[in-house]
Amino acid sequence: MRSANMSETVLYNYWRSSAAYRVRIALALCGIDYRDVDVNLLEGAHKGESYKMLNPQGLVPTIELDGMLFTQSVAIIEYLAEVHPDKGLMPADALDRQRVRALSHAIAMDIHPVCNLGVTQHITKTFGVDKDVVRDWFHHFIGQGLHAYEGMLQQQSDSKFSFGDTPTMADCCLMPQLYNARRWEVDLSACERILAIEENCNAHPAFQAAHPDKFAPER
Known part of the structure; x- marks a missing residue:
């Protein structure tokens, strides 16, 4: 290709x-x-x-x-x-780009660094914690971070995606984090805007093509 x-x-x-x-x-x-x-x-x-x-x-x-x-x-x-x-990954207007960066960084720089594989492996090995402790860790940081993201969305006009009615970099960051939230059964019931965006992303061909299930190793 x-x-x-x-x-x-x-x-x-x-x-x-x-x-x-x-x-x-x-x-x-x-x-x-x-x-x-x-x-x-x-x-x-x-x-x-x-x-x-x-x-x-x-x-x-x-x-x-x-x-x-x-x-x-x-x-x-x-x-x-x-x-x-x-x-359309980034808006044309500088102020709009700042908003998309802020949403993207809220996930990529605040939630993800404390919930990635390297951190999980380190705390498990160093402190001898079990899966329940790791699950609590993820529930805390992913749940707290996504609820903050929901609050950021509430500060702007309603839209189909995180910023506007077409996907941006913010949605590229949001959907993988939601995938992890689902894996770890994080409660997102209060995140109405996020859940609506998730539904719109799931219906979009680009998000479907990139989904982990498309790349999972054969069992």
Whole structure:
């Protein structure tokens, strides 16, 4: 598969990675085909020397795009927004872009860092905690963060998506976090705006194409 400039786009991906999921959504919204390379986090593939030659942080995703290597999901999405301004990942107005960034960062920089696989593995190994403690940890941080996101949505006009009536980077960040919330059975019953946005995203072909079920390993 080829991107628009005929250089192959390669996504180093893990199916349940929130960060990789964000980029898959953005690529689908931009209509960019790519070759998927699995980096199995549970098997420690991200810690190998060959992968760290691509991404010194040992994180996913990494993407080969337009003949360059890119890391960090939000930075990748902002790059896509700049080179594909017609796709709507970021609004045209500077104040609107600030709002989309604030919503995106509320998830990518506040919720996700304390709820990712590396943190879970560290607290389990260091403190010997069981699954119930990890579940309580996720319920606290994911629940608190998404309720705050709901409050941010309440400060703006009603819309089909997180900002406006077409998907933006904020929705690319929101949906993977909702996937995790569902996995850990976080109570979202009070998050009416989020639940409505989730329904709209689930009906959108780009979000369907990027869903983890499409990338899950065969059992």
